[in-house]
Amino acid sequence: MWAQTHLEVFKMPDYIKKCPECGSINLFWNKAKGEIICKDCGLVIEDKMVDFGQDWRDFEDGDKSSSRAGAPSTYTQYDQGLGTEVGQKADLFNLGDKDRNKFFRLRKWQYRISTAIERNLKLALAELKRVSSYLKLPASVEEEAARIYTLAVQRGLVRGRSMESVVSGALYAACRRHEIPRTLDELSEASGIDKKEIGRTYRFVTRELGITILPSNPADYIARFASSLALSAETQSKAVEILERAQKSELTSGRGPTGIAAAALYVAALMHGEKKTQREVADVAGVTEVTIRNRYKELLDKLKLEKEIKKVKKKK
DNA sequence: AAGACGAAAGTGGTTGA
């Protein structure tokens, strides 16, 4: 019962669309095992998807405790709370000398196997937390990023790249997937990694992991830009409306989403008499005035907004 | 004097041969 309710928390991650090995989209999700398997080539694409909590079992003597407990596993902990320790300290008192030696041997052993990947993860996730809290990202995004990073490590994608850049790339991807995009500039500022580098690893990682990224929607930027410009809610919704119209006129395809969002905001501000300079808007949006001007001009041309703006001017 | 506008040249990334 417990396991059932918990299984539902873990859905098939929808960004895994195809097998990274053979490209097949013929995937099978084995719920019970928590694996996603490519039916064509048999590759196990994802495991460790299901949280059974800390599933302690005593290997030393079978019936001691069968407690199944623990918080949902989380990727923001480097071993996902699933680390297996050989034996428990209390057991020591029940062991004879022979067994005690065995106990220590096993411990040492398991310590050695795990170190490489886990040590990397531990460091990386600390960095990830730092950056994400700097950007005030919600926990869900952080979780997603940690998950992406974990996958990347398991796939050996970090090799040859700095750990930090992969972390940033994972965060960037996670933001995009949660439709609360941050610009590369913001990530760059928060992490201290070069913007290009983040972009590169981001593309690389998403491609290698077969993560599908929806093209970011300019509207997702509006709220954030508007609030840092201290614009009213009406202006904000006007900007969104303008954006929708722009999208219908196919003004948005191929253009940088931030530029479009910035221009829409600029126009909306004009129409509500909350005039901001192009420079102000450009700064928060991370684009130049020129770009805003270009988008702005296109908006006026195609959407016939001139009248609406003139109305405002006349009122004054 | 500050902001808006536009032209021209440069940059980094994508695409298609």
Add this chain to the structure above:
DNA sequence: TCAACAACTTTCGTCTT
């Protein structure tokens, strides 16, 4: 792998408020 290309930037001169 290279060249063409579109989007965006930088820079700068001119016009408007």
